[in-house]
Amino acid sequence: MAAGANFKGIHVTNDLTRAKEPFEPADAEKVTMYVCGVTVYDECHIGHARAYISFDVIRRYLEFKGYGVYHIQNFTDVDDKIIRRSNELGIPFSELAEWNEKNYFKVMDALNIKRASVYPRATEYIGKMVELISGLMEKGHAYQSGGDVFFDALSFGAYGILSNKNLREDRFGSDEAPDGKKHPADFALWKSAKPGEPSWDSPWGKGRPGWHIECSTMAVNLAGATLDIHGGGYDLVFPHHENEIAQSECYTGKKFVRYWLHNGFVEMDKEKMSKSLGNVIAVSEILEKHGPDALRLFFLSAHYKMPVSYSDERVAESEKALDRFDVFFSKIEDIARRTRGTGARDSARELKAKIISARDNFIAAMDDDFNTPQAIAEIFSLIKNCNSWIAGAESEAEEITADEAGVLREAAAVVRELGNVLGLFGAAGRHEEDDTAVDDLVELLIRVRKIARDKKDWAVSDMIRDELAALGFTIEDGQSGTTWRKRK
RNA sequence: GGCGCCGUACCCAAGUGGCUAAGGGAGAGGUCUGCAAAACCUUUAUGCAGCGGUUCGAAUCCGCUCGGCGCCUCCA
Numbered sequence: 235m236a237a238g239a240n241f242k243g244i245h246v247t248n249d250l251t252r253a254k255e256p257f258e259p260a261d262a263e264k265v266t267m268y269v270c271g272v273t274v275y276d277e278c279h280i281g282h283a284r285a286y287i288s289f290d291v292i293r294r295y296l297e298f299k300g301y302g303v304y305h306i307q308n309f310t311d312v313d314d315k316i317i318r319r320s321n322e323l324g325i326p327f328s329e330l331a332e333w334n335e336k337n338y339f340k341v342m343d344a345l346n347i348k349r350a351s352v353y354p355r356a357t358e359y360i361g362k363m364v365e366l367i368s369g370l371m372e373k374g375h376a377y378q379s380g381g382d383v384f385f386d387a388l389s390f391g392a393y394g395i396l397s398n399k400n401l402r403e404d405r406f407g408s409d410e411a412p413d414g415k416k417h418p419a420d421f422a423l424w425k426s427a428k429p430g431e432p433s434w435d436s437p438w439g440k441g442r443p444g445w446h447i448e449c450s451t452m453a454v455n456l457a458g459a460t461l462d463i464h465g466g467g468y469d470l471v472f473p474h475h476e477n478e479i480a481q482s483e484c485y486t487g488k489k490f491v492r493y494w495l496h497n498g499f500v501e502m503d504k505e506k507m508s509k510s511l512g513n514v515i516a517v518s519e520i521l522e523k524h525g526p527d528a529l530r531l532f533f534l535s536a537h538y539k540m541p542v543s544y545s546d547e548r549v550a551e552s553e554k555a556l557d558r559f560d561v562f563f564s565k566i567e568d569i570a571r572r573t574r575g576t577g578a579r580d581s582a583r584e585l586k587a588k589i590i591s592a593r594d595n596f597i598a599a600m601d602d603d604f605n606t607p608q609a610i611a612e613i614f615s616l617i618k619n620c621n622s623w624i625a626g627a628e629s630e631a632e633e634i635t636a637d638e639a640g641v642l643r644e645a646a647a648v649v650r651e652l653g654n655v656l657g658l659f660g661a662a663g664r665h666e667e668d669d670t671a672v673d674d675l676v677e678l679l680i681r682v683r684k685i686a687r688d689k690k691d692w693a694v695s696d697m698i699r700d701e702l703a704a705l706g707f708t709i710e711d712g713q714s715g716t717t718w719r720k721r722k
Numbered sequence: 723g724g725c726g727c728c729g730u731a732c733c734c735a736a737g738u739g740g741c742u743a744a745g746g747g748a749g750a751g752g753u754c755u756g757c758a759a760a761a762c763c764u765u766u767a768u769g770c771a772g773c774g775g776u777u778c779g780a781a782u783c784c785g786c787u788c789g790g791c792g793c794c795u796c797c798a
Contacts (some may be wrong), residue, residue, distance in 0.1 A: 273796090280798095282798055286798075397794080404724055405724075466798060468793080468798085504790070505791085510795095535745085540727090541727080541791075543734090545734090548733085554746085555747070608736050611735090611746080614744095618745095709759085710761095711756095711760090
C-alpha cells in the first residue's frame with residue numbers, strides 16, 4: 235500500500251466507511267482526537283468506564299507508536315437533564331455540574347485513565363456556538379422558528395452518511411408535526427429559554443444551545459476543521475454524531491472527521507444498560523468490590539467494538555488472572571536475588587528470542603484495530619513461557635545464573651511495558667512505592683517462621699502464615715525459599 | 723418498516739480463506755510440598771448455531787433457516 239509518512243502500521247475500523255483502513259493522521263506530531271464526554275448530571279456508570287478505558291488504550295497505543303496526541307474531551311454542563319435534576323435538588327445547575335465533574339475525575343483517575351489535553355465545557359463556548367449557528371443561517375442550513383433555531387437536514391446532501399440513513403425512507407422521531415420543524419430529522423441548534431431556565435443572549439433571543447452544537451464548536455475551535463479521530467459510544471452514532479457532521483461540514487465546508495471510532499455497549503443480562511431501563515451500575519460501586527485493573531482487564535478482554543455483558547463473576551475472573559502478573563513479578567525478583575555464576579544455557583537464549591517475538595506479536599495485535607484480547611493473550615503466553623523455563627531450570631542441578639536472571643528481568647520489563655500500554659499496573663498503591671518498613675517487618679516474620687519450620691514447628695509456622703494472610707499478605711513456600719506478596 | 727451487530731470448548735473471548743482453532747477463568751489427573759498455595763506438565767471444540775453453495779482448500783466468502791441483540795427518542 236502506498237502509505238504516507240504518517241502511517242505507522244496501525245489499521246482502524248472506520249465506522250464512516252465500515253471498513254478497516256490504514257491510519258494516517260494529517261500530522262504525526264499532533265493526532266487530534268475528540269471523545270464525547272459526559273453530561274454532568276449524575277455519577278459515572280460502567281458504560282462510561284468502558285468507553286473511556288477503550289479510548290484511553292487507543293490514546294496510549296498511539297503515543298506508544300510515537301504519535302503526539304491532542305485529546306479533547308468535553309463536559310456537557312447545561313442540558314435538560316441537568317436543569318431538571320438541579321431543580322429537583324433545589325441547587326443551581328452549575329453546582330450540580332461542578333459536583334459531577336469532580337466525581338468524574340475521581341472515578342476516572344482511580345481507573346488510571348489518562349487525563350485529556352483539554353476539557354472544554356459547553357457553557358464556556360456559548361459565544362462561539364452562536365457564531366457557528368449564525369454562520370449556518372447565513373449559508374441557508376438553518377432556520378428560525380419562533381425563538382428556536384433548527385438545522386435544515388435536507389440542506390445537507392450527505393445527511394445520514396455515518397448512520398446509514400435516508401431522509402426520504404427512514405422514520406425520524408414519532409411525531410408527524412414536530413414543534414416548528416420542517417422535517418422530522420431537523421434538530422435544534424438553539425432552544426428558546428423557558429421560565430426558570432438558565433439562558434444566554436443571542437440574536438434569536440434568550441436561550442441555550444442544542445445538544446449537538448457544542449461538540450462541533452469545540453472541535454472546530456480547538457482542533458480546526460478536521461479531526462483525525464472522533465470517538466464515543468455506539469449510541470452516539472445517531473443522532474449525535476450524524477448531526478455533528480452535518481453542522482460542522484456545512485459550516486467549514488471541509489470533512490469533519492477522518493476516522494470515526496465507536497465502542498460497544500455494556501449490557502446487563504443481555505439487555506442494553508441505560509438510564510431509561512434503570513439497570514445502571516455506578517463505577518464507584520464496582521470499585522468497592524474489585525480493583526481498577528480487574529475492571530480494565532475485564533473490558534479489554536473483549537474487542538472495544540463488541541458488546542460486553544457485565545458480570546461480577548467475570549470481573550472476579552479477571553482479578554484472578556491479574557494474580558498471574560503479581561506472582562510472575564515477585565518470582566523473578568526473587569530469582570534475581572539469589573543467582574549463582576554467569577553465562578546462559580541455550581534454553582535461556584531461546585527464551586530471550588521468545589520475549590522479542592511476544593513483544594512483536596503484541597504490537598501486531600494492537601496495530602490491527604487495537605485488538606486487545608489478542609494482545610493480552612501474547613502477554614500471558616510470554617509469562618507462561620518464562621514460568622515454564624523457570625520450572626525446567628529449577629529442576630536441573632545448576633543454579634540460575636546472573637545472566638539468565640537478566641533475561642527473566644527483561645521479560646518482566648517487557649510485561650510491564652506492554653501492560654502499561656494497556657493502562658495496567660498504574661493504579662495507585664500497586665507494587666513499587668510500598669512502605670519499606672512494612673516490607674521489612676514481613677521479611678522479619680518470614681525469617682522467624684523459617685526458624686519454626688526448620689524445627690518442624692508447624693503450629694507456629696502456620697499461625698504466622700494465617701495471621702499474615704489475614705493482614706493481606708500471601709505467603710508461599712517455593713522450592714527455593716519462601717515468597718510473599720501483597721494482595722490487591 | 724429501515725439500518726446494523728452477534729452465535730467458536732463448562733464460562734468469557736481472539737481468530738474472518740491454507741501450518742497442531744490464541745488467551746483467561748473453571749474442572750480432572752500428575753509433579754513439587756509438613757500442610758497449604760503458587761508454578762509446571764497432561765487433559766476438556768476432527769470442531770466453529772443449522773442447511774446448502776463457491777473453492778484445490780472455509781469457522782473465515784455467498785445464500786437461506788433458526789436463535790440472541792442494538793440503533794431509528796435522552797444515553798458511553
